[in-house]
Amino acid sequence: MRTRALALLMAGSAIVCPSATATGQQLCSSPYFVEQSFPIGGPAQTTWRICWQTQPGWGLMITSAHFRKSPTSPFMRVFWDAYVSDIFVPYHPGSPRFYDLSGFGFDVTSLTAAVCPAGVGGAILAGRVCKEVHDRGLMWEDDGGGHRGQEVVLWSAIDAANYNYIVEWTFRDDGVIMGRLGATAVNLPGIPTIAHMHNAVWRLDIDLNGFWGDAAHLGTHTENLPGNSATDTEPLIATETGLEWDDLAFNSLDVFDATLKNGRGDPTSYHFMPIRSGTARHAEPFTKKDFWVTRYHYSERRPTLPSYVTPPENVSNTDIVVWYWGSIHHVPRDEDGQYVNTYYWEGEALVNWTGFMLKPNNLFDTTPFFP
Amino acid sequence: MCRLHLLSAAAGLVLLPAVLHPQGARPLDPLTPAEIAMTRELVRADTQVRRLIGDRRNVLTQISFLALKSEATDTTAPTREPGPVRAAMATYYVYDGDFGVRAFVNLAKRAVVVVQRVEEEPIPMAPEEIATAKRLALADSGLRRRLGPRPETLRVEWLGVTAVDTSDACYHRRCVQLLFRRGRAFLSRPTVIIDLTNRTVRTEER
Numbered sequence: 001m002r003t004r005a006l007a008l009l010m011a012g013s014a015i016v017c018p019s020a021t022a023t024g025q026q027l028c029s030s031p032y033f034v035e036q037s038f039p040i041g042g043p044a045q046t047t048w049r050i051c052w053q054t055q056p057g058w059g060l061m062i063t064s065a066h067f068r069k070s071p072t073s074p075f076m077r078v079f080w081d082a083y084v085s086d087i088f089v090p091y092h093p094g095s096p097r098f099y100d101l102s103g104f105g106f107d108v109t110s111l112t113a114a115v116c117p118a119g120v121g122g123a124i125l126a127g128r129v130c131k132e133v134h135d136r137g138l139m140w141e142d143d144g145g146g147h148r149g150q151e152v153v154l155w156s157a158i159d160a161a162n163y164n165y166i167v168e169w170t171f172r173d174d175g176v177i178m179g180r181l182g183a184t185a186v187n188l189p190g191i192p193t194i195a196h197m198h199n200a201v202w203r204l205d206i207d208l209n210g211f212w213g214d215a216a217h218l219g220t221h222t223e224n225l226p227g228n229s230a231t232d233t234e235p236l237i238a239t240e241t242g243l244e245w246d247d248l249a250f251n252s253l254d255v256f257d258a259t260l261k262n263g264r265g266d267p268t269s270y271h272f273m274p275i276r277s278g279t280a281r282h283a284e285p286f287t288k289k290d291f292w293v294t295r296y297h298y299s300e301r302r303p304t305l306p307s308y309v310t311p312p313e314n315v316s317n318t319d320i321v322v323w324y325w326g327s328i329h330h331v332p333r334d335e336d337g338q339y340v341n342t343y344y345w346e347g348e349a350l351v352n353w354t355g356f357m358l359k360p361n362n363l364f365d366t367t368p369f370f371p
Numbered sequence: 372m373c374r375l376h377l378l379s380a381a382a383g384l385v386l387l388p389a390v391l392h393p394q395g396a397r398p399l400d401p402l403t404p405a406e407i408a409m410t411r412e413l414v415r416a417d418t419q420v421r422r423l424i425g426d427r428r429n430v431l432t433q434i435s436f437l438a439l440k441s442e443a444t445d446t447t448a449p450t451r452e453p454g455p456v457r458a459a460m461a462t463y464y465v466y467d468g469d470f471g472v473r474a475f476v477n478l479a480k481r482a483v484v485v486v487q488r489v490e491e492e493p494i495p496m497a498p499e500e501i502a503t504a505k506r507l508a509l510a511d512s513g514l515r516r517r518l519g520p521r522p523e524t525l526r527v528e529w530l531g532v533t534a535v536d537t538s539d540a541c542y543h544r545r546c547v548q549l550l551f552r553r554g555r556a557f558l559s560r561p562t563v564i565i566d567l568t569n570r571t572v573r574t575e576e577r
Binding site: 026027028029032033051053055056057058063064077080081095096097098099102103104105161162186189190192207210211212296298299301302304307319339340342343344345346 | 396397398399400401432433435436437438439440452454455458460473475485487491492493494495496497528529530531532533534535536539550553554555556557558559560562
């Protein structure tokens with residue numbers, strides 16, 4: 001049965017941390033607080049303020065993220081929190097079927113300068129998280145002129161026995177957020193050549209401009225065949241549900257705040273867009289859909305979907321959570337390693353990735369970092 | 372591993388650490404040792420937790436941080452959004468019945484706010500369970516012979532086993548697969564399964 005716990009908490013809660021009532025204030029201490037302005041070296045045009053933690057069984061969690069689009073703008077909350085909720089790993093023969101986060105409680109590894117070198121803008125935080133601040137390639141180009149973008153990346157590695165998982169969060173100068181999961185290290189001893197999936201489930205509590213008044217719309221593209229025209233629509237997702245991602249429709253989840261507009265009066269949103277190489281469907285019910293939109297309940301932290309959407313609650317103009325899962329299809333190859341004798345396997349599977357992008361829409365009034 | 376000594380804990384009469392939020396700490400900082408200790412004491416004393424667990428064999432597997440959202444008192448700018456409420460989530464595994472119990476603790480109020488019975492999710496392993504599994508494995512003479520000379524020098528990693536097939540010996544049991552590593556190489560055979568529910572060691576060839 002679904003827990004309706006928020007009301008209980010609210011009814012008894014008069015305790016608010018006094019230093020934290022305004023968005024954009026420093027909600028965590030160093031080294032868990034990252035403030036990064038762009039361009040690097042200044043003068044600042046845009047700024048991210050991020051809090052993070054690592055916890056056994058959860059990996060690297062973003063515990064808040066605020067963005068300021070100009071030196072004169074207020075900080076705007078984007079995430080209440082965001083994290084990989086679980087990693088489900090079914091092997092092709094049907095067994096084993098691992099839940100690499102919820103089932104184990106694995107912690108993150110210590111890092112060294114070998115994987116987080118200063119040469120890429122790297123700095124190791126608390127011995128376990130790499131912060132990289134660097135160039136990200138072209139932001140825009142026009143007839144030989146243009147601007148190169150920059151980003152701050154936070155990543156850590158979960159020590160999942162033979163495997164390591166890279167949990168990576170990227171915050172770009174243009175307000176974009178990217179989340180990725182990478183699978184690497186050693187294939188499963190005993191069956192190192194058996195194909196399998198690493199399914200990452202993200203839980204994103206997107207709270208644009210605060211946690212009230214949010215809604216998700218399904219960005220949908222349609223080619224009006226056999227004609228030549230095409231249309232784009234954005235229907236409201238009114239109640240809790242799971243949704244399939246249709247590559248032909250370029251589906252995105254567009255999250256709006258009820259009152260947030262840019263200086264031109266246009267509604268601001270963040271568009272959630274998968275970055276994926278395929279779609280896996282397993283026997284487990286939560287794998288039957290790609291996105292889930294639920295109303296915020298703090299006790300809903302692992303992906304025991306679809307129970308969270310039964311019965312469906314209203315998710316329009318309220319506090320919502322977006323769930324998304326993407327797959328790494330790992331078909332072992334010789335590059336993964338080899339038997340060094342009858343009993344031992346040695347070698348490292350190179351990193352395979354899956355992830356997503358959250359892109360602001362009508363946040364800036366015009367092209368950022370222009371001219 | 373622990374058992375709840377229910378009769379010895381009078382409901383509500385739990386001594387709490389005096390310092391809950393250290394000077395200078397901020398709302399989204401990690402849990403402090405005092406907060407972890409307080410969470411452990413509160414959930415052990417909670418009547419609903421005690422009712423769900425009863426006298427069954429159990430283990431407190433994990434205490435993790437979360438930030439709760441508090442009721443707004445003023446929704447106007449610039450304090451449109453109130454700050455986070457520090458909280459903890461404690462998770463038990465109960466061997467007899469193969470289920471979990473999860474309790475949410477509002478640290479500022481020093482109160483357990485929600486307790487859930489968890490049956491649809493895997494429950495993480497406690498460090499002491501892994502230590503038990505390693506001890507059982509290295510005490511098994513047959514396995515020691517298979518591991519070769521000086522098995523104590525092998526690095527041991529582990530995986531929880533989630534059995535979905537009713538014919539699997541680990542179905543609805545608490546099982547751990549141990550992986551043995553020498554240098555960067557993993558021992559590929561045999562597969563070593565420790566059943567923590569009945570404390571047995573099983574090896575399989577694949």
